[in-house]
Amino acid sequence: MPLLDIKNLTLEIDTPLGWVKALDKINLSIDSREVRALVGESGSGKSLVVKSIVGALSDRWKVTADRMNWKGQDLLSMSDSQRRSITRSEISVVLQNPATSLDPSATLREQIEESIADSQLSKGWFWQRRQQRREISAQQLHKVGIRDHDLCLGSYPHEVAEDISQKFALAMALVSNPKLLIADNPTMGMEPTTKVQVLRLLAKLNKTRELSILFVSHDLLAISAMADTMTVLYCGQTVESGKMGQLKRRPLHPYTKALLDSAPSFRRDLPPKAALSSLDGTIPTLQHLPIGCRLGPRCPRAQKECVKMPDVRRIHDHHYACHFPLHRDKI
Numbered sequence: 001m002p003l004l005d006i007k008n009l010t011l012e013i014d015t016p017l018g019w020v021k022a023l024d025k026i027n028l029s030i031d032s033r034e035v036r037a038l039v040g041e042s043g044s045g046k047s048l049v050v051k052s053i054v055g056a057l058s059d060r061w062k063v064t065a066d067r068m069n070w071k072g073q074d075l076l077s078m079s080d081s082q083r084r085s086i087t088r089s090e091i092s093v094v095l096q097n098p099a100t101s102l103d104p105s106a107t108l109r110e111q112i113e114e115s116i117a118d119s120q121l122s123k124g125w126f127w128q129r130r131q132q133r134r135e136i137s138a139q140q141l142h143k144v145g146i147r148d149h150d151l152c153l154g155s156y157p158h159e160v161a162e163d164i165s166q167k168f169a170l171a172m173a174l175v176s177n178p179k180l181l182i183a184d185n186p187t188m189g190m191e192p193t194t195k196v197q198v199l200r201l202l203a204k205l206n207k208t209r210e211l212s213i214l215f216v217s218h219d220l221l222a223i224s225a226m227a228d229t230m231t232v233l234y235c236g237q238t239v240e241s242g243k244m245g246q247l248k249r250r251p252l253h254p255y256t257k258a259l260l261d262s263a264p265s266f267r268r269d270l271p272p273k274a275a276l277s278s279l280d281g282t283i284p285t286l287q288h289l290p291i292g293c294r295l296g297p298r299c300p301r302a303q304k305e306c307v308k309m310p311d312v313r314r315i316h317d318h319h320y321a322c323h324f325p326l327h328r329d330k331i
């Protein structure tokens with residue numbers, strides 16, 4: 001049984017023009033120890049998927065799903081407190097712009113120490129437990145590359161630089177030993193050496209502590225080094241998902257191919273100064289969504305059938321939703 005199992009997740013948002021499906025039948029699953037990448041260009045709905053999982057959406061929006069299970073329990077039907085208890089102890093999230101999710105009125109020390117559960121401490125007097133909390137916090141900060149832990153922990157969120165608050169948010173997410181880490185652009189804005197350090201830490205935790213990771217990022221090079229599997233979103237729809245190597249070698253959806261081709265690090269055949277390929281046009285806004293396959297107006301393979309939403313097809317563990325997939329002759 002997968003840890004997280006989402007089938008046909010739909011999120012409807014009210015806009016001045018009426019209700020629109022910002023997420024339209026998203027499928028996503030994560031097994032124990034799996035590192036899954038969630039990719040797609042800006043505006044494709046990655047952050048909304050993350051917020052749907054942890055229940056951080058506006059009450060006015062409508063969330064429905066055929067299945068949205070955490071270890072077999074339905075997340076959508078459980079009470080707020082049950083859901084909060086799962087997200088506190090088993091699912092940790094590093095959201096984009098972590099500084100905005102930190103409490104501006106408390107020091108970083110207060111915030112990280114509060115995230116350490118009593119069960120993580122050995123028994124003792126309250127001052128001994130306070131000392132243990134301090135040690136665990138300092139160790140966690142060192143692991144994510146913050147050397148001066150006292151300076152950092154004594155600061156308020158607005159007093160630290162953006163890359164430090166990014167690293168601190170990661171430390172805080174990991175301190176409760178979660179089963180699943182959802183990291184929305186966790187290395188954004190970090191310098192290359194720190195980025196490598198953080199990616200190594202995540203890879204190590206994945207191996208040694210069996211941490212599953214949903215890795216949301218634009219950085220395809222980091223993703224291909226880290227992830228076992230990948231789910232590709234376009235404009236709120238799941239277009240393709242499967243094993244990382246399979247998708248890199250033989251993407252079936254034209255959008256996946258365009259996304260991979262637009263990353264220079266994936267193109268070994270690219271001569272110096274050659275133009276990078278990209279799809280014409282831009283991702284539509286929620287107010288101007290095309291009907292059927294939302295890639296239609298930008299897709300080089302689109303035909304009139306594409307005004308109907310393609311069914312999800314499956315070859316072993318490779319899923320895709322396209323009327324005219326690439327390598328069709330070989331399917």
Ligand SMILES: Nc1ncnc2c1ncn2[C@@H]1O[C@H](COP(=O)(O)OP(=O)(O)OP(=O)(O)O)[C@@H](O)[C@H]1O
Binds near residue numbers: 041044046
């Ligand atoms: N609070 C909101 N109100 C209205 N529309 C929203 C809201 N949040 C997101 N959207 C819209 O939903 C769509 C998906 O946004 P989302 O932030 O999930 O994209 P993303 O893939 O995470 O992009 P990025 O990579 O830039 O973070 C976009 O069209 C966005 O404008």
